[in-house]
Amino acid sequence: MVQSLDRALDILEKIVEAEDGLGVTELSKSLELHKSTIYRLLATLAYRGYVRQDPKNEKYKVGIKLFELGNLALNKLELRREVRPFLEELMSRTGETIHLGILDNDEVVYIDKVESPQTIRMYSKIGKRAPVHCTGLGKVLLAYSSSEVIDKVIEKGLRAYTENTITDVDAFKKHLEEIRRQGFAIDNVEHEEGIRCVAGPIFDYSGNVIASFSISGPTMRVTEEKIPDFAQLVRDYSKKMSRALGFIE
Numbered sequence: 636m637v638q639s640l641d642r643a644l645d646i647l648e649k650i651v652e653a654e655d656g657l658g659v660t661e662l663s664k665s666l667e668l669h670k671s672t673i674y675r676l677l678a679t680l681a682y683r684g685y686v687r688q689d690p691k692n693e694k695y696k697v698g699i700k701l702f703e704l705g706n707l708a709l710n711k712l713e714l715r716r717e718v719r720p721f722l723e724e725l726m727s728r729t730g731e732t733i734h735l736g737i738l739d740n741d742e743v744v745y746i747d748k749v750e751s752p753q754t755i756r757m758y759s760k761i762g763k764r765a766p767v768h769c770t771g772l773g774k775v776l777l778a779y780s781s782s783e784v785i786d787k788v789i790e791k792g793l794r795a796y797t798e799n800t801i802t803d804v805d806a807f808k809k810h811l812e813e814i815r816r817q818g819f820a821i822d823n824v825e826h827e828e829g830i831r832c833v834a835g836p837i838f839d840y841s842g843n844v845i846a847s848f849s850i851s852g853p854t855m856r857v858t859e860e861k862i863p864d865f866a867q868l869v870r871d872y873s874k875k876m877s878r879a880l881g882f883i884e
Contacts, residue, residue: 642668643676650686651701656694705762714846715747718837718876722749722848725872729865731852732757734832736772737845738780739764741788743773746846757830757851768793768807769800771822771834771849778814779836779844785811799825819869821862824854831857835869840881848876 645666650657659677663670677695680686684700715735722733726749735747742764751757767773767788777785785808793802801807814820822832834849850857850865857865874884 639676642666642672643680646673646676647680647685647701650695651697656689656692656696658692658694662695714837714880717879718846718848719747719749721872721876721879722747725749725848725850725868726751728868729850729852731850731857732759734759734772734849734851736765736776736847736849738767738773738776738784741767741784741791743767743770743776743847745772751852753852753856757827757832757853759851765826766794766796769796769822769825771820771832771851772847774811774814774820774822775834775836775847775849776844778811778820796826797824797828799823801825817866818873819866821866822849822851829854831862833857833862833865833869835873836877837873837880838877838882840883842882845880848872 646662649662649665657665659670659673662668662673662677666673677686677688681688681695681698684698686695686701687698688695714737718735722735726733730751730753732751733749734745736743736745738744743766745759745761745763745765748759748761765773767777777788789804789807793800793804793807795802801810819833819835822830822834824831830851831854832849832851834847836844837846837848839845848869850869
């Protein structure tokens with residue numbers, strides 16, 4: 636491992652996570668590195684356009700280069716390109732935000748979304764990470780994962796985010812089995828208060844689940860009465876998107 640590169644990436648990740656940017660002192664304390672090291676690495680990152688310094692408060696923020704690379708990477712994802720029309724169609728039919736996510740290091744990463752036109756809607760952003768055990772996207776991905784992956788998540792602990800989060804190991808394993816049987820998962824206010832989601836899997840040509848998608852919205856609109864209809868839509872669009880990627884049942 637190249638130490639200077641590793642440290643530069645640590646700095647970049649810290650700055651990305653901070654909405655208002657970070658100063659040299661904050662970075663030094665957070666990463667336990669000397670200010671001189673922080674200055675040197677920031678100078679290189681700024682020169683390459685990955686960070687920029689706000690002249691008003693001298694804090695460092697994300698540079699345009701990072702956005703350019705991120706967009707290029709996302710645009711090159713065949714998955715995102717192939718399923719985007721289906722996500723847009725699903726949003727039009729439900730009026731709710733539609734998310735697309737993948738599994739990465741035991742977390743869900745949002746790689747695309749189609750925003751609901753409603754004033755009150757779920758807040759999210761592309762690139763955001765979320766836990767797998769209490770989100771619709773995550774539970775679907777986990778349900779179709781190997782027992783080793785499932786056990787690894789359980790070993791880390793099933794943290795309760797709301798009173799509805801499933802934290803009992805046996806109950807959670809049975810829940811994953813149910814998701815596989817029915818072909819969809821429900822996040823029944825298990826991750827965020829006031830948010831309910833219905834999610835489904837996307838299979839690739841080899842029959843592996845490579846992503847999941849969800850219909851997400853406030854409980855005032857995504858009511859329990861609507862769950863059966865949304866679940867059927869999720870099953871239907873799961874088949875459509877999987878077929879578009881070459882999956883044959």
